[in-house]
Amino acid sequence: MAQSIYTDLASEARELHPDLPGVSEETVQKGDIGVTRIRVETAQAAQALSKPIGRYITLDVPKLSERPLSLFAETSKALAKELQALFAPLDEEATVLLVGLGNRTVTPDALGPRAIDQIYVTRHVAQYLPDAFSAPVRSVCAIAPGVLGVTGLETMEVVRGVVAHVKPSLLLLIDALASRRTARISTTIQLTDTGIQPGSGVGNARAGLGRDTFGIPVIAIGVPMVVYASTISQDTLSILAAEMGFAQKEDTLRALAEKVAEENFGPLIVTPKDIDSIVTDMSRVVADGINMALFGASYEQVRALIA
Amino acid sequence: MAQSIYTDLASEARELHPDLPGVSEETVQKGDIGVTRIRVETAQAAQALSKPIGRYITLDVPKLSERPLSLFAETSKALAKELQALFAPLDEEATVLLVGLGNRTVTPDALGPRAIDQIYVTRHVAQYLPDAFSAPVRSVCAIAPGVLGVTGLETMEVVRGVVAHVKPSLLLLIDALASRRTARISTTIQLTDTGIQPGSGVGNARAGLGRDTFGIPVIAIGVPMVVYASTISQDTLSILAAEMGFAQKEDTLRALAEKVAEENFGPLIVTPKDIDSIVTDMSRVVADGINMALFGASYEQVRALIA
Amino acid sequence: MAQSIYTDLASEARELHPDLPGVSEETVQKGDIGVTRIRVETAQAAQALSKPIGRYITLDVPKLSERPLSLFAETSKALAKELQALFAPLDEEATVLLVGLGNRTVTPDALGPRAIDQIYVTRHVAQYLPDAFSAPVRSVCAIAPGVLGVTGLETMEVVRGVVAHVKPSLLLLIDALASRRTARISTTIQLTDTGIQPGSGVGNARAGLGRDTFGIPVIAIGVPMVVYASTISQDTLSILAAEMGFAQKEDTLRALAEKVAEENFGPLIVTPKDIDSIVTDMSRVVADGINMALFGASYEQVRALIA
């Protein structure tokens, strides 16, 4: 299918190009959690997938849609493990800066800012009360810079100055993503060491946010929260084309589908009716996983610290 | 098209049966507001449209999607006028009971409860402080009974007792609706003197709420807030069938479309990303219109009373 | 001190009359949770305390102010235990109706409605899907009727009709209370089998809600969420009078204090800055305890059902 079909997920882009060379992939299933690790290794593969060279790890946890408490905990633990593998080794004195992308007042876009609220920040304690902790504690700070339409400022313009001043060793971005499958809303988490690309995410940063921009490692954590309504239109066509044996007409159908989608459903998003609860749950799962990874803490320790 | 295509709007049901006998219809355009008045006059027409015999008035205000302040005021005024025509004459001493249907904690379903918060209630003042008003003031009370899944109670079970005790002369229901067109989300208001049918609305009351249930006139005011994702799938097919000249295959396509929609997009809804602001705006437009109609007040008076 | 000092807590009223006959009292400390069980046994005692004859159980958990997760769980368990003792025995087929008092849109008054959102309601399932549960399950329903100023309806007017129709065997009321001590905000839970008295609570129902009103047992569960600002003024005076040895002038001081409080701080309440989080936490603690008591479930079962 055409590149016009947008997805923030490398695993979905990969599904559309299953035989593309320059990509390595492995999937491990452990209980209810599937972990797919994709490496985009060549510039050609990067261009075909519209995803930069780098590592992409996807946690797929379909049963999260049933909202079982214990699976939230398991998912946080799996996220922590993958995250630690992705940023290790990190010096004990290193400072980590978290950035929650998105618009807090638009529910499906609020994942980043609401996860930031639940991160255990320590930088100021270490700075003002150096004796508050008995053992050395990772220095963590966090910011939710808002979106261009509300601030008139690019995310990069806000974060750049903080990076210059705070001099973190690692940047962790959290963002709501757009997926191609409604089933992935709130059941998938993607980690990548490539940062965020221009125009990605629900909030649509214009400037890319990666190692090139800031000169330090940048890890992005994203959860699909919306599917563009046009995707449903396109999916309907694909399914129909397959079922009706219209293979020969697929190009015509696809062109039509894109036209129909753009004219009729362009800027609309599909989101579950209970998106408020979903953002509450998933921002906590993400924040718990990050807190565990950054502080080497257990799930129970993290829940007790933050609640 | 088949009855499987669900809509809460009589005007949309009518569009699917433009030549059905037993239905009268008139449309008036005044500035940015179109008013369509439909009467379902026969049992046959009622069955074909899945809408009971009665009056259905639709305000279509496409420019509301641009959120101009003055049009909010104009729409409230037009709503007040249609509403007064629908319930007049109403005795000066008559009590009106408003019921805000839907689930306050699910944004697209919160229109009813949030409109109720903005209704000017007077019954208790009239009762406990009879001299508080210099002139007689309409007695108004209001309740948001919640939804079955949260309360374990049918709306009817809650409202029935209040009606028996308060003995209102008129029941006014406010509800979020499901439409077939995404463009109608938040830009259409429907009034009807038939109440709410079982299974209608986003909140899905099981028991019908009409004159039959309560023995008094019941007017329902609804605003489309969601489109089922399956509708987009079905619309895509219809548009394609038309454009590709598949007329002869329409039955096959439709059957397929329903299957695709049900399997892939069943319970999902389509809603704009800024649904929070939309519910805030439209619950105010509806409450303003009701306040104006019930108290014979101007827009300015109503805004001053409630803000 | 005078009766003019208002408190919803029987234990605080008791502190002001420590030697009053006709009152029995016992206190048990278990870990971080203190349980005080007071019985008001005579009409004279009831009048002196402004609390009807009946049982009052207070859980005092000062460390809740530090918000440790495990103590939330322990408090829910203690609440469940006291609650079960208070309403037992309850027939297996008996229906329980919960009523969340207060105004959902005013944070410190939202405890009741927000607890209701988290109660596991079953009545409709038992009614519409009798085979959904493998074993008999307690029939539970719940309503948040709103406050007089918003609805124009007395709580009693709404609840009475539901009681007449649903015929519950037990009524459970949940309400935010006013305490005399800021330290009790969110750290104390009171249970009583006397229901709610007129003018009690933050929401100020005018009619009493007790066994007399409804003809069935009524248990009220309340958590102090506010202290009237005038209380601080009065407390300042008492403390000063004690410290300065003004005993002989106490009457004069008290009269002055009441005048000062009324003129300067009358309708104001004192509430912690993070009242939003506190209402979130405590509505969950109360709902968890009730769910455990009603369904004979463990804490883990309850959290899994509701989350």
Next chain:
Amino acid sequence: MAQSIYTDLASEARELHPDLPGVSEETVQKGDIGVTRIRVETAQAAQALSKPIGRYITLDVPKLSERPLSLFAETSKALAKELQALFAPLDEEATVLLVGLGNRTVTPDALGPRAIDQIYVTRHVAQYLPDAFSAPVRSVCAIAPGVLGVTGLETMEVVRGVVAHVKPSLLLLIDALASRRTARISTTIQLTDTGIQPGSGVGNARAGLGRDTFGIPVIAIGVPMVVYASTISQDTLSILAAEMGFAQKEDTLRALAEKVAEENFGPLIVTPKDIDSIVTDMSRVVADGINMALFGASYEQVRALIA
């Protein structure tokens, strides 16, 4: 009285030192709005008042507590007028950066961030779509940097980088204040060209935010949202001391009052029960006034642009 009595308002500090030299003051009443303009002119006066040398303008609008719509508009207009006088002349090409201080998730501290949401930002439009406006439009951008306890970052650390990059000609800070009088909550607006001092405001920035910090003019706009509970305790004492003729004992009383307040009511704040609505109203009044001042727009234009 002692400096221990904290207030963010220069006019309240002035009331405690009515005869202090080095301070000029004028008050103008226009309809329901009183405007007090204070100049702190000497270092001695600055120290005595704990307010830096500079201009302080206070709008006192007691009737705002009755929430009349038209007075909101009048207050916004008065604010716009004073604000323009304070920052004029401002070059047409100059960029203005607004900073909303405070914690968005703690209601009484959310004024700044919520006002920011309603500011009409234009900088990105001017930058990316230079032809979008027919006439030159003031370049405005805005940020809500969060509070130290949530971000681990000083406000200054976030704003400094943005200032360095955006190079605004004026910095406008918006913050919730602490007042000494409960009657001033939400009825007073203070403007000052001295910025924000360390430890001021509800959010308690540690570093000062003024011309010294950023090298450009800094105007701060604040609205009292809380009174510390200890203030009520202190006020009670003052009133009593006056009424009882304890003048000779005032020092003893004051020392006692401070001790009582600190031990019993230290970190508590007093805030009206309907603080949610108040923050909604006042963030709009402030944002409207700022939008009018920055864009030279009428109230009606501003409401139409933003709603």
